[in-house]
Amino acid sequence: MAYNKPLPNTKGVSEIYWKGLKEKKFLIPHCNECNEMFFYPRVVCPHCGGTNIEFQDHNGKGEIYSYSIVEKSFIQGFEKEVPYTVALVQLEGGKARMMTNIIECEPEKVEIGMPVEIHFQDVTDEIALPHFKPMKGGR
């Protein structure tokens, strides 16, 4: 069956990020002026206003900053997948946080502070999504 959940618009400044995911690379924008990372990709650094920005390889590790188990979903394609976990993951090594789904973990076992690592989830021929799963062996 064709993938019927919402898909991201991958054009523009973020194209490199989305292409990276498809090649199992986790490319996060890094500001060379304040030496800090951020997310989502932009042409101006939200920390210092700098414009010298490059994508850097990230190790895909982080920890759960907060989460919610969706028990009733209003989102196309997700209605029958409840319960599932929506989380905000704080990426290791800097000031970048992103929304994701936590996979390979029973929703009731998800905790704030739990170490997680990226799982490149192929969903279409063009797109892979950054899902996260509990880090092997914990911290």
Next chain:
Amino acid sequence: MSFFKDVAIAGVAESELGNVPHMNSVDLMAQASVRALQEAGLKKEDVDGLFSSSAHYSMPTVTLAEYMGITPKYMDATSIGGASFVSHVAHAAQAIVSGMCEVALIAYGSTQRTDGGGLANITESNPFEDPFGYNDPITAYSLAAQRHMFEFGTTRDQLSEVAVATRKWASMNEKAFKRDLITHDDVKNSTLISTPLTKLDCCLVSDGGAALVLTTRERAEKLNTKPTYIWGYGESTTHRSISNMPSLVHTAAIESGKSAYQMAGVGPEDIQVAELYDAFSINVILFLEDLGFCKKGEGGRFISNGNIAPGGKLPVNTNGGGLSYCHPGMYGLFTIIEAVRQLRGESGERQVDNCNLALAHGNGGVLSSEVTMVLSNETKS
């Protein structure tokens, strides 16, 4: 920042509320507008400043001007979500004092319930959130609630107490959509949507409109109603999408509140009634903390002592709030309407005794934009 001294609120009104399938959003705006003008003793011909925001119309002041046959000299359709209308009142004050207009009409209307119950929204996609099945906006507030519980030990029962206390107030408001009292168990056991929030932690989905008339203090004092004065105002924002909220347990209400108190020359201890935009139960806990009614992290404990319910130390959401009175999608203006009625002494059974200083707080987006207004029935010395 003395310009607020020279303006006053002369009229406030709601349209028909609740289930209004025979009207469109602009009908509700216009109906509320006529009622607010009537209350003040003004006509639409007197209106020369028009303020609105909408999830239904891309040019809401233009749409309303055409509908009502008003040719304004000044318009502002600032859009910062549900907080917009509180900001419009402040922006109207600046326009009046600078001579751009004299009678400002701030109007809102939405048929969110009739339109099918989803949050009316001019579509705005987010490639970094949409693919993950995030229920916008409920899951955003759930993420904040979960983090608050983690950091401060806030409990399920404390979230429930917000809904329970608010319903007690609603039971005394004949305009409220839901008036039957509820228990903590009712809230906890209602449909779980996105943990930890259940259906009864979430605002209503209703139809409704609201309007407010602001004019010069001089003119207001000659009109039909007891004028309400603006003592202080503040606004700020920390993020647009929940992924980008710097701390899920600190909102821009810290900034907006600080500005409002500073301008008013008062503090949280002076406020006698607080109308806080309760899109979800967690909002009230966050805003009580961020507006200084209790310390950070103590919001849950503060409300569990019955402090915000009828008879409590700080009456909160005395109209029944977005949780029980009405919530057509952008609730902001209703916070001021109830504050004005409390200050005039018009709130009947739910009237707070000796109420002279009120706070109205609007919230927009996903805890994104915050606006705070301090109001009084007395002129500021």
